[in-house]
Amino acid sequence: MTRKIEIYPMNRVEGDLEITIELEDDVVIDARSAGTMYRGFENFMVGRAPLDGLVITPRICGICSTSHLYAAASALDMHFNVDVPCHAAWVRNITAMTEMLQNDFRQAFLLFMPDFTDTAYEEEPLYADMVKRYAPLEGSSVRQAIDETRRILEIISILGGQWPHSSFMVPGGVVSMPSNNELNRCAYLLNNFKQWYEHQVLGCNLERWQAVQTKADLISWIKESETHLKSDLGYFIRFAAKAGLHKIGKGHGNFISFGMPGLEIESERQTRVGQIPLTVGGFFSDNRLSSMNQENITEDVSHSWFASSGTSQHPYQGQSSPYATGSEDLRYSWAKAPRYKGMPAETGPLAEMVISSNPLFIDFIQLDGPSAFLRELARLVRAATVIPAVERCIKNAISTPGQYYIDHGEIENQLGHGLVEAPRGALGHWVKIKDNKISSYQIITPTAWNASPRDADGVRGPWEEALVGTRVKNPENPLEIHHVVRSFDPCLVCTVHAIDLR
Amino acid sequence: MKRTLFWLQCGGCGGDTWSMFNIESPNLPELFKSLDIEILWHPTISVKNRADQSQLLEDVLSGRQQLDFLCIEGAIIRGPRGTGLYDLANGKPKKDLVAALTRQAQYVIAVGTCASFGGFGADGEIEATGMQFLKWDKGGFVGESFQSKSGLPVINLPGCPCHYDIIGGTLSQLVSDAPLDLTEHQSPMEWYNIMVHQGCTRNEYHEYRVEDKGFGEKGCMFFHLGCHGPLAHGPCNKLLWHRRSSKTRVGVPCFGCTRPDFPQPYPFFETRNIEGIPLELPEGINRAHYMAYKGMAAAAAPRRLKTRKTGI
Numbered sequence: 001m002t003r004k005i006e007i008y009p010m011n012r013v014e015g016d017l018e019i020t021i022e023l024e025d026d027v028v029i030d031a032r033s034a035g036t037m038y039r040g041f042e043n044f045m046v047g048r049a050p051l052d053g054l055v056i057t058p059r060i061c062g063i064c065s066t067s068h069l070y071a072a073a074s075a076l077d078m079h080f081n082v083d084v085p086c087h088a089a090w091v092r093n094i095t096a097m098t099e100m101l102q103n104d105f106r107q108a109f110l111l112f113m114p115d116f117t118d119t120a121y122e123e124e125p126l127y128a129d130m131v132k133r134y135a136p137l138e139g140s141s142v143r144q145a146i147d148e149t150r151r152i153l154e155i156i157s158i159l160g161g162q163w164p165h166s167s168f169m170v171p172g173g174v175v176s177m178p179s180n181n182e183l184n185r186c187a188y189l190l191n192n193f194k195q196w197y198e199h200q201v202l203g204c205n206l207e208r209w210q211a212v213q214t215k216a217d218l219i220s221w222i223k224e225s226e227t228h229l230k231s232d233l234g235y236f237i238r239f240a241a242k243a244g245l246h247k248i249g250k251g252h253g254n255f256i257s258f259g260m261p262g263l264e265i266e267s268e269r270q271t272r273v274g275q276i277p278l279t280v281g282g283f284f285s286d287n288r289l290s291s292m293n294q295e296n297i298t299e300d301v302s303h304s305w306f307a308s309s310g311t312s313q314h315p316y317q318g319q320s321s322p323y324a325t326g327s328e329d330l331r332y333s334w335a336k337a338p339r340y341k342g343m344p345a346e347t348g349p350l351a352e353m354v355i356s357s358n359p360l361f362i363d364f365i366q367l368d369g370p371s372a373f374l375r376e377l378a379r380l381v382r383a384a385t386v387i388p389a390v391e392r393c394i395k396n397a398i399s400t401p402g403q404y405y406i407d408h409g410e411i412e413n414q415l416g417h418g419l420v421e422a423p424r425g426a427l428g429h430w431v432k433i434k435d436n437k438i439s440s441y442q443i444i445t446p447t448a449w450n451a452s453p454r455d456a457d458g459v460r461g462p463w464e465e466a467l468v469g470t471r472v473k474n475p476e477n478p479l480e481i482h483h484v485v486r487s488f489d490p491c492l493v494c495t496v497h498a499i500d501l502r
Numbered sequence: 503m504k505r506t507l508f509w510l511q512c513g514g515c516g517g518d519t520w521s522m523f524n525i526e527s528p529n530l531p532e533l534f535k536s537l538d539i540e541i542l543w544h545p546t547i548s549v550k551n552r553a554d555q556s557q558l559l560e561d562v563l564s565g566r567q568q569l570d571f572l573c574i575e576g577a578i579i580r581g582p583r584g585t586g587l588y589d590l591a592n593g594k595p596k597k598d599l600v601a602a603l604t605r606q607a608q609y610v611i612a613v614g615t616c617a618s619f620g621g622f623g624a625d626g627e628i629e630a631t632g633m634q635f636l637k638w639d640k641g642g643f644v645g646e647s648f649q650s651k652s653g654l655p656v657i658n659l660p661g662c663p664c665h666y667d668i669i670g671g672t673l674s675q676l677v678s679d680a681p682l683d684l685t686e687h688q689s690p691m692e693w694y695n696i697m698v699h700q701g702c703t704r705n706e707y708h709e710y711r712v713e714d715k716g717f718g719e720k721g722c723m724f725f726h727l728g729c730h731g732p733l734a735h736g737p738c739n740k741l742l743w744h745r746r747s748s749k750t751r752v753g754v755p756c757f758g759c760t761r762p763d764f765p766q767p768y769p770f771f772e773t774r775n776i777e778g779i780p781l782e783l784p785e786g787i788n789r790a791h792y793m794a795y796k797g798m799a800a801a802a803a804p805r806r807l808k809t810r811k812t813g814i
């Protein structure tokens with residue numbers, strides 16, 4: 001028997017999301033994901049002054065506003081053709097990665113884990129523990145996560161004035177000139193966070209965790225000690241196995257990442273360009289890794305509520321007018337469909353792990369393929385790479401005096417793009433400036449990749465595809481669907497597009 | 503006495519919610535516990551399945567479930583052409599749900615600039631509006647004469663995002679049943695009867711008109727970089743963020759994000775001026791007096807400021 005189920009509103013999702021699944025018996029045979037809100041953000045930008053994107057675009061998203069700022073500033077670096085000094089790059093990187101730490105644990109503890117406290121799991125032996133730890137606002141781990149994510153954000157307040165929604169990155173660097181005392185304070189805050197992360201989330205120190213390089217290593221790690229078993233990671237691994245998260249949420253197996261920001265100085269030239277990135281960008285499909293070229297990115301609107309000019313387009317050419325009439329049954333979302341070389345791709349911590357050839361995740365992918373479990377695991381352990389990177393940036397900034405801003409001069413290029421790795425994955429701003437005014441501003445957010453609707457060929461977006469094949473125990477309370485979608489860390493406030501005024 | 507709270511996100515970025523998570527002493531869970539506020543629904547916090555969600559809505563809308571605080575985050579989206587189809591809930595315009603909930607609440611609180619005044623999209627195709635204001639004009643979504651069950655109009659807590667202390671403080675104040683004095687834009691006096699400029703560590707530079715012309719300098723950003731500190735009401739430099747700093751302290755101009763006209767149509771990072779004197783002067787100031795005063799102040803500026811040999 002085939003039946004259709006609509007899931008709305010899907011809560012603990014940033015922004016508005018509606019999922020429609022089609023079940024045959026109890027297995028999902030088709031899925032549609034729709035963004036149900038249109039904010040027209042890019043449209044606010046057209047006709048405005050070149051620097052205004054630094055103020056407006058962070059306001060697209062209340063949880064990753066520093067990443068939008070970073071992308072907007074990087075696009076402007078290109079317009080002004082200015083090479084950012086190293087110290088400024090470090091401040092940008094410290095703050096962007098701090099925001100990432102905040103995001104990952106708010107996502108895990110406030111948005112993801114509470115699904116495990118659903119009464120559907122009442123019979124599970126670990127259930128009482130899960131409620132104690134992850135009940136909304138009450139759970140012991142939840143409360144710790146609220147405190148620790150608040151504390152770590154103080155780093156952004158020190159270097160950027162406030163969080164969220166500051167505009168301290170500008171073409172040519174950053175406006176703040178932190179003293180060593182302020183940087184020391186950042187180091188102290190980071191160290192506190194690291195201690196909490198090791199003690200509470202991992203149950204071991206970073207070095208021990210980094211020795212986990214294969215699936216077999218992970219199995220022996222968890223059996224190794226009581227503290228591993230009873231850390232948040234330990235609980236996650238054990239409960240996810242009970243809930244069958246490793247069996248659901250496979251998807252296409254295509255991944256895209258723009259790469260994590262730079263760290264050390266490579267050469268004498270003290271610029272961002274001379275920095276070695278923590279991870280490089282790339283595209284992974286069919287078990288093959290290739291380098292990332294933004295020219296291969298297009299957006300398709302065949303199934304979105306936008307008028308289309310027929311073909312899919314690169315964001316520099318992108319045009320969109322909302323609320324197109326006609327093909328009513330085809331169109332179902334306010335999100336567009338980004339594609340890389342015509343293919344859908346998922347993005348986020350797991351994509352980062354795969355593209356940076358992290359041995360543990362490559363092993364899992366080869367043995368079992370992607371899953372909701374693997375995606376969330378990547379998010380929970382990403383901090384083990386990010387924390388040392390932030391540490392190094394702070395240390396570098398303290399150890400040598402340097403410049404935080406150089407005069408950006410005049411605009412030299414009409415086109416500028418900023419591609420950054422945001423908490424949820426690949427984020428890009430493509431900006432055209434004409435006569436000292438913004439003439440087009442196109443943004444592709446990580447969730448736009450993940451939540452994408454079908455394209456002209458009818459190929460599903462990543463989490464639509466990931467839902468297909470999922471066995472749903474109780475259609476009245478389809479928890480499995482929630483697990484799969486949440487493993488992507490959905491953020492629908494981000495998916496909004498705009499009309500082009502030309 | 504137990505109170506209840508219902509939080510609805512409309513056309514916004516979620517930033518006020520994430521700001522609220524930064525509440526400290528008490529932290530967020532403690533705050534609600536000590537105020538004895540039950541969260542009926544918050545989209546980021548609640549764990550309720552579909553059936554329970556609809557039951558809850560039914561109970562609130564029929565009045566069976568008492569509703570004390572209705573918090574609206576984000577603008578009310580009315581486009582296209584007044585239909586509200588740009589923002590849907592359960593396949594219906596979300597604005598209709600807002601209207602229905604508004605009728606049941608003791609207090610209606612607009613959290614953030616979008617909910618208060620329309621913010622992003624107020625001039626645009628999405629036809630956004632604030633709850634009881636559209637930019638400077640009273641009326642907005644619920645209309646000029648609206649009062650919630652308590653007899654108060656919509657309480658506006660602007661800011662992009664709203665400072666977390668204001669959210670916690672306003673709820674505490676309302677629970678204590680003490681009167682809440684409001685400004686002409688219906689924001690609590692306690693936090694909005696002060697200029698952002700107050701408490702900025704660049705005040706001394708402002709005083710003697712030692713100006714910042716480019717980024718990353720020490721100086722006041724009012725004269726060239728578009729700082730709205732003396733033109734916007736808000737406690738950024740009094741409360742600080744993470745009790746630590748503020749945008750203007752680190753060198754980012756204040757963009758006046760608490761103002762009804764935010765985001766302003768003119769360029770950020772530039773001061774609109776007439777012959778070098780800002781077009782918009784600090785609230786309530788006489789232009790001629792101000793010019794004379796600033797001229798003399800600049801002449802009297804001490805060397806340590808002129809050479810910028812101070813901390814900020």
Ligand code: SF4
Pocket residue numbers: 698699700702703704705706708721722723724729730731732750755756
């Ligand atoms: S920078 Fe802005 S807030 Fe600070 S003193 Fe100058 S005008 Fe006031």
